[in-house]
Amino acid sequence: MFKVTRLVHLAEGSTENSGPLSGHIRTAITGAERVLVAPTLPGSRNGGDLLVHAQFATEESWAETEPALDAVLADIAVSHVDGVDYETEAAPPAPRRPGSVYRTLLVGVDPTTPADVVADFEADLLSMPRYIDTITTFQLSRPRRAIGASRWTHVFEQQFTDEQGLMGPYLMHPIHWARVDRWFDPECPEFIVRERVCHSFCSAPSPVLA
Amino acid sequence: MPQAKVYVIDRVVTRPGCAREFVDRYLTEYAPGAQSRGMVLDRILVSPPIWFADDSNTITACWELSGTQGWWEMTWKGRPDRTLGQWWAEMAHLIESRTRSMASAAHDVDDLCDV
Numbered sequence: 617m618f619k620v621t622r623l624v625h626l627a628e629g630s631t632e633n634s635g636p637l638s639g640h641i642r643t644a645i646t647g648a649e650r651v652l653v654a655p656t657l658p659g660s661r662n663g664g665d666l667l668v669h670a671q672f673a674t675e676e677s678w679a680e681t682e683p684a685l686d687a688v689l690a691d692i693a694v695s696h697v698d699g700v701d702y703e704t705e706a707a708p709p710a711p712r713r714p715g716s717v718y719r720t721l722l723v724g725v726d727p728t729t730p731a732d733v734v735a736d737f738e739a740d741l742l743s744m745p746r747y748i749d750t751i752t753t754f755q756l757s758r759p760r761r762a763i764g765a766s767r768w769t770h771v772f773e774q775q776f777t778d779e780q781g782l783m784g785p786y787l788m789h790p791i792h793w794a795r796v797d798r799w800f801d802p803e804c805p806e807f808i809v810r811e812r813v814c815h816s817f818c819s820a821p822s823p824v825l826a
Numbered sequence: 827m828p829q830a831k832v833y834v835i836d837r838v839v840t841r842p843g844c845a846r847e848f849v850d851r852y853l854t855e856y857a858p859g860a861q862s863r864g865m866v867l868d869r870i871l872v873s874p875p876i877w878f879a880d881d882s883n884t885i886t887a888c889w890e891l892s893g894t895q896g897w898w899e900m901t902w903k904g905r906p907d908r909t910l911g912q913w914w915a916e917m918a919h920l921i922e923s924r925t926r927s928m929a930s931a932a933h934d935v936d937d938l939c940d941v
Contacts, residue, residue, distance in 0.1 A: 747939070748941075784941060785941040788941040790935075790938050790939060793894060793897050793928060794929070797901070798926070801926075803926060805925065
């Protein structure tokens with residue numbers, strides 16, 4: 617599966633254009649097996665105003681639609697886009713509960729980080745669903761291409777039961793603040809995520825990760 | 827029900843002869859900012875309790891925070907402040923190694939995990 621995510625930031629005063637723009641984006645994305653275009657929910661950080669996510673059978677399918685999407689995102693109403701293109705080899709775990717919120721986290725790990733440390737970081741991220749049962753399914757990937765504010769090295773997708781599952785248990789469980797957050801905390805010696813992250817989430821009435 | 831306290835623990839192995847200077851600078855330069863972010867200094871321990879001139883000491887600073895929400899409020903205040911990382915970088919010449927860990931009382935673990 618080849619996946620594409622774009623976090624679309626609208627220019628100031630352009631939020632009323634999000635509806636028409638969403639329509640143009642959906643029209644531009646052809647040949648995808650799954651498409652999500654939705655306004656981000658309050659609480660997103662650097663997550664943009666629209667979350668765009670599409671899944672293609674092959675990278676070639678994406679290449680055919682990419683120019684059309686780029687043209688739409690060149691709209692004057694769009695001020696900035698963060699995004700990743702990435703391939704996933706294995707399917708994510710089957711959802712253990714229904715989920716109504718899709719969340720994506722774009723992370724840029726310091727490029728000087730040794731490979732074994734990156735592996736520990738990834739293992740920590742992947743441990744979270746074992747403790748936080750409001751994460752219904754998840755997938756961690758390394759982007760093939762990154763665009764926007766940082767050189768994104770990882771994309772961590774999750775489906776949550778609902779907004780409360782993200783804003784409550786995900787934040788409040790010790791696995792997050794007492795274990796995983798050390799990689800993001802400039803005061804911890806493990807600090808490797810030195811640039812801002814994009815934490816973006818939206819309603820997703822049908823499964824995105826499946 | 828009162829929120830379970832959570833703790834931030836800095837454990838620093840100082841370079842030989844540097845423990846006293848590190849503790850002085852931690853208390854005068856680091857602690858005021860930490861307190862402004864809601865951290866309450868519980869104690870600073872020096873092990874062994876000798877200001878070695880030619881050996882390392884282990885310094886343990888234990889900070890209290892009012893629950894998980896207090897921890898997040900502390901970190902959200904500190905995260906954008908680039909001077910915090912710079913302060914630790916400036917202390918590198920005094921430090922052999924260090925860790926920062928988060929903890930709670932044993933009797934609070936189940937409550938903290940019940941989210």
